[in-house]
Amino acid sequence: MAEKKINDTFLKACRGEKTDYVPVWYMRQAGRSQPEYRAIKEKYSLFEITHQPELCAYVTRLPVEQYDVDAAILYKDIMTPLPAIGVNVEIKSGIGPVIDDPIRSLSDVDKLGEIDPESDVPYVLDTIKLLTKEQLEVPLIGFTGAPFTIASYMIEGGPSKNYNKTKAFMYAEPKAWFALMDKLAEMSITYVKAQINAGARAIQIFDSWVGALNVADYRYYIKPTMERIFSELKNENVPLIMFGVGASHLAKEWHDLPLDVVGLDWRLPIQEARTMGLTKTLQGNLDPAILLSPWEVIEERAKEILDQGMQQNGYIFNLGHGVFPQVNPENLKKLTTFIHDYSKKAKVSI
Amino acid sequence: MAEKKINDTFLKACRGEKTDYVPVWYMRQAGRSQPEYRAIKEKYSLFEITHQPELCAYVTRLPVEQYDVDAAILYKDIMTPLPAIGVNVEIKSGIGPVIDDPIRSLSDVDKLGEIDPESDVPYVLDTIKLLTKEQLEVPLIGFTGAPFTIASYMIEGGPSKNYNKTKAFMYAEPKAWFALMDKLAEMSITYVKAQINAGARAIQIFDSWVGALNVADYRYYIKPTMERIFSELKNENVPLIMFGVGASHLAKEWHDLPLDVVGLDWRLPIQEARTMGLTKTLQGNLDPAILLSPWEVIEERAKEILDQGMQQNGYIFNLGHGVFPQVNPENLKKLTTFIHDYSKKAKVSI
Numbered sequence: 001m002a003e004k005k006i007n008d009t010f011l012k013a014c015r016g017e018k019t020d021y022v023p024v025w026y027m028r029q030a031g032r033s034q035p036e037y038r039a040i041k042e043k044y045s046l047f048e049i050t051h052q053p054e055l056c057a058y059v060t061r062l063p064v065e066q067y068d069v070d071a072a073i074l075y076k077d078i079m080t081p082l083p084a085i086g087v088n089v090e091i092k093s094g095i096g097p098v099i100d101d102p103i104r105s106l107s108d109v110d111k112l113g114e115i116d117p118e119s120d121v122p123y124v125l126d127t128i129k130l131l132t133k134e135q136l137e138v139p140l141i142g143f144t145g146a147p148f149t150i151a152s153y154m155i156e157g158g159p160s161k162n163y164n165k166t167k168a169f170m171y172a173e174p175k176a177w178f179a180l181m182d183k184l185a186e187m188s189i190t191y192v193k194a195q196i197n198a199g200a201r202a203i204q205i206f207d208s209w210v211g212a213l214n215v216a217d218y219r220y221y222i223k224p225t226m227e228r229i230f231s232e233l234k235n236e237n238v239p240l241i242m243f244g245v246g247a248s249h250l251a252k253e254w255h256d257l258p259l260d261v262v263g264l265d266w267r268l269p270i271q272e273a274r275t276m277g278l279t280k281t282l283q284g285n286l287d288p289a290i291l292l293s294p295w296e297v298i299e300e301r302a303k304e305i306l307d308q309g310m311q312q313n314g315y316i317f318n319l320g321h322g323v324f325p326q327v328n329p330e331n332l333k334k335l336t337t338f339i340h341d342y343s344k345k346a347k348v349s350i
Numbered sequence: 351m352a353e354k355k356i357n358d359t360f361l362k363a364c365r366g367e368k369t370d371y372v373p374v375w376y377m378r379q380a381g382r383s384q385p386e387y388r389a390i391k392e393k394y395s396l397f398e399i400t401h402q403p404e405l406c407a408y409v410t411r412l413p414v415e416q417y418d419v420d421a422a423i424l425y426k427d428i429m430t431p432l433p434a435i436g437v438n439v440e441i442k443s444g445i446g447p448v449i450d451d452p453i454r455s456l457s458d459v460d461k462l463g464e465i466d467p468e469s470d471v472p473y474v475l476d477t478i479k480l481l482t483k484e485q486l487e488v489p490l491i492g493f494t495g496a497p498f499t500i501a502s503y504m505i506e507g508g509p510s511k512n513y514n515k516t517k518a519f520m521y522a523e524p525k526a527w528f529a530l531m532d533k534l535a536e537m538s539i540t541y542v543k544a545q546i547n548a549g550a551r552a553i554q555i556f557d558s559w560v561g562a563l564n565v566a567d568y569r570y571y572i573k574p575t576m577e578r579i580f581s582e583l584k585n586e587n588v589p590l591i592m593f594g595v596g597a598s599h600l601a602k603e604w605h606d607l608p609l610d611v612v613g614l615d616w617r618l619p620i621q622e623a624r625t626m627g628l629t630k631t632l633q634g635n636l637d638p639a640i641l642l643s644p645w646e647v648i649e650e651r652a653k654e655i656l657d658q659g660m661q662q663n664g665y666i667f668n669l670g671h672g673v674f675p676q677v678n679p680e681n682l683k684k685l686t687t688f689i690h691d692y693s694k695k696a697k698v699s700i
Contacts, residue, residue: 044530164674167639173649214616214637216654246561246596249617266564267599287516287564297521304566324514 001070006201007138010070014202014239014260016281016314022343023070025141028322029063030075034329036062037274046091050076060127061135066329067336070209071139072131074195076124078145078206079153081191084120085183086113087154093191095158102157103169106176112183117194125198128155132199132290141241145190145226146207147184149244154180163212170221181225189232196236203233204241204263211247218250223257230258241283245321255280265320270308281314288319291327291335298331299338306339310346356551357488360420364552364589364610366631366664372656372693373420374686375491377593378672379413380425383681386412396441400426403476410477414680417686421552422481425546428556429503431541434470435533436463437504441679445508451509453519454616456526462533467544475548482549484554491591492550494542495536495673496557496579498572499594504530513562520571531575535611539582546586553583554591561597568600573607580608593634595671605630615670620658631664638669640679641685648681649688656689660696 010023031037037059040049049055060075079089092107103109114240119123132140152166153159160166168176193202210222226242234238242254243263254262255278264273264284273282290301302317308313317339323332360373381387387409390399399405401572411423429439429447438684442448453459467475482490502516503509510516521528540554560572576592583590592604593613604612605628612630616637622631640651652667659665667689 162639162671162674164639164642164676168635168642171640171643211617215619217637249598267561269565287517287567288513289512290521292514292518293521321512324512326514 001017002027003067003191004133004136005068006136011139011201011239011318013314013316014241014281015143016260020344021340022315024317024339025069025071025073026063026067026319026323026332029069029332030059032325033323033332034062034066039048039143042267050080051123052124052269053123053130056123056127057130057135058138058340060131063332064136066140067332068340069138069336071141072136073141073204074124074128074131074143074200076143078143078208080151081115081117081121081144081187082150084113084115084117085187086111089153097153097296098158099153100157102246103154103166103176103180106173106179109176109179109183113161115187115190117191121191121194125194128195128198128200132201139201140199141202141204142192142195143204143206144188144195146205146210146229146244147181147188148210148222149206149208150184151180152209160209167212167217170217174221177221178225181222185225185229188229192233193236196238200238202239203236204243207242207244207247208273210244211250213250213251215249216255216284223253227255234258241290243247243283249286251278252276258346261316263318267320270305270315271311274308274311279314281316282309283316283318285320287320288321288324288327291319291323293329295331295334295349298335302335302338303342306342306346354483354486356486357420360666361489361551362663363666364591364631366610368663370385370694371690372660372665372667374667374689375414375419375421375423376417376669376673376682377423379408379417379419379423379682381673382675383414383673383677383682384412400430402471403473403480406473406477407485410481410490413682414486414488417682418690419488419686420562421491422486423554424474424478424481424493424550425490426493428493428500428558430474431465431467431471431494431537432500432504433464434463434467434535436461439503447503447510449503450507452515453501453504453526453530456523456529459526459529459533462530465537465540467541471541471544475544478545478548478550482551489551490549491552491554492542493543493554493556494538494545496555496560496594497531497538498560498563499556499558499574500534500538501530502529502559512560513559517562517567524571527571528575531572535575535579538579542583543586544589550588550591552591553586554593555579555609557592557594557597561600562595565599565603568603572668573603576607584608589631593633601628602626611666613668617670620655620665621661624661629664631666633666633668634660635668635670638671638674638677639694641653641669641673641681645681645684648685652685652688653692656692656696660693 009019012019013023064072082089106202136144241259241261261281266287359369362369414422433438505516515697589610591611598618614634
């Protein structure tokens with residue numbers, strides 16, 4: 001099938017190639033910070049938006065049109081594939097994902113099923129097709145939650161501050177833990193491959209909360225599973241991006257994995273990551289709280305990060321975590337323009 | 351006044367001196383994990399416990415007697431001094447500290463008063479006197495919350511996940527921010543000096559949530575205030591300990607400050623901290639979630655940490671954060687015995 005011609009600056013940067021300017025996108029760029037999104041939410045439920053491809057594609061596309069970002073990211077929750085494997089999850093307003101029957105034992109893990117994306121989440125694939133075949137002029141990023149982060153919701157029963165139950169399960173029931181990691185790895189691989197087949201041109205793996213673990217635990221309980229996921233996805237020939245919050249201490253471990261891009265939150269400066277030996281493409285890492293500041297502060301901080309990022313090829317501007325609902329969309333528009341203009345000039349002057 | 355003779359192993363370790371064994375205490379060692387504490391809570395409110403010196407001293411002393419730890423820490427909340435400066439704070443069960451009129455402007459900051467510990471929190475000082483003059487045979491650690499962490503509650507109005515409002519205030523209102531830091535530094539210094547006068551033999555400063563900031567922001571918005579606090583307390587000649595969660599990226603900044611002990615959570619291994627150039631006494635850093643594991647796992651992990659910590663003088667065993675209510679006190683007792691016995695043997699064998 002002939003592929004639609006798109007702006008491939010983001011994909012080039014993922015592969016560490018030279019680009020004319022620094023590409024930019026924002027985690028959670030589509031959503032509650034946008035008045036158009038809030039207007040849609042008054043007419044449709046979250047379920048309706050994510051299950052109707054036209055609506056979901058519209059929401060995914062909005063920030064691309066408004067902010068001129070270089071990539072779109074599918075408007076979905078990391079919980080989307082869970083009902084397919086037998087986990088009842090409900091997104092509760094003001095709380096987050098809530099799961100009624102948390103995992104407690106190996107037999108609970110054994111009961112989990114497998115996902116068949118074509119029959120379980122056809123609306124996800126239809127949304128991707130609609131966007132990539134017709135609507136978008138930038139690459140669409142597909143994504144999945146990583147096993148630790150998904151498992152944390154399944155074991156805690158919802159969002160957590162300390163992940164005590166998750167860690168206690170991991171330490172006390174290693175057999176059940178690795179069985180769960182295997183099932184969730186399988187789910188992620190199948191789900192992501194279907195997204196790629198439908199047209200996703202890059203994949204971001206969100207291990208949002210894995211920074212709660214120390215390095216030794218990451219190496220033993222998590223890394224082999226991540227190794228497997230990235231190895232199996234490597235053959236799909238799309239860039240693979242890793243991301244988590246508060247995980248600076250794991251950045252070197254991520255860099256070891258067969259992936260293309262390491263996403264950083266604001267705690268590890270790009271410059272320091274380079275010094276530590278992270279030679280792969282880096283993505284990040286403006287503290288999203290800075291978007292709540294006056295424009296002069298935003299520009300100053302963005303410039304500092306850009307100056308570090310542009311020291312070698314393989315850099316993508318992003319936030320260190322998702323856009324907050326309180327952010328003024330005007331600031332995201334100005335920021336994108338600033339990143340593009342500043343990096344174009346800087347690249348020309350080299 | 352003649353000082354009571356106490357076990358000074360902990361104080362020696364704070365000063366980097368040779369000790370016969372590795373001293374140990376646990377953050378939040380007194381509290382909900384202890385059945386005796388839960389029994390008291392059925393008869394008395396939190397307010398009654400903290401305001402009656404005999405009750406509060408009993409709760410503070412319990413873990414020393416039960417676990418044989420080498421230091422006691424005053425049973426108090428970091429919010430304790432706030433009403434004295436005009437902040438109405440309520441500790442809500444299952445939520446944490448809630449503040450009705452959050453700080454919004456410089457004029458809100460200007461309204462804050464000063465603490466006079468003798469008249470505002472006499473029960474704190476009476477508890478310390480009772481413990482140190484009569485009851486304890488180990489040093490009592492006094493403490494205070496650091497300005498960023500206290501400010502985060504005052505600005506957010508309660509606990510927070512992202513500290514957005516705090517950061518937005520810091521970036522947008524630098525004048526008000528630094529005025530607030532000054533007021534809170536003043537409060538902490540006065541409060542802590544009174545604790546030392548009453549008999550506290552070491553001070554831990556809890557900047558629990560400052561790890562939410564990147565290094566550049568820490569240097570600009572926080573470090574000068576911490577520099578002032580530690581410099582003023584230095585003259586008191588008691589060891590000064592710094593602690594925060596998820597703050598590995600700030601450990602070097604802390605080490606620069608005129609303090610004695612850097613407390614680490616589990617994300618930065620002791621060995622790596624030494625390699626980074628942290629030559630001062632280190633305190634930590636077992637992940638408290640490991641206490642929910644079978645004993646074999648706890649012992650194995652404690653041993654790994656001890657082996658790293660004992661490579662030079664100046665090491666105190668602790669958790670990387672507070673004890674969880676779900677922890678079995680039996681495990682803390684066994685852990686203390688293990689730390690003492692293992693380090694005694696290891697020190698002899700050198």
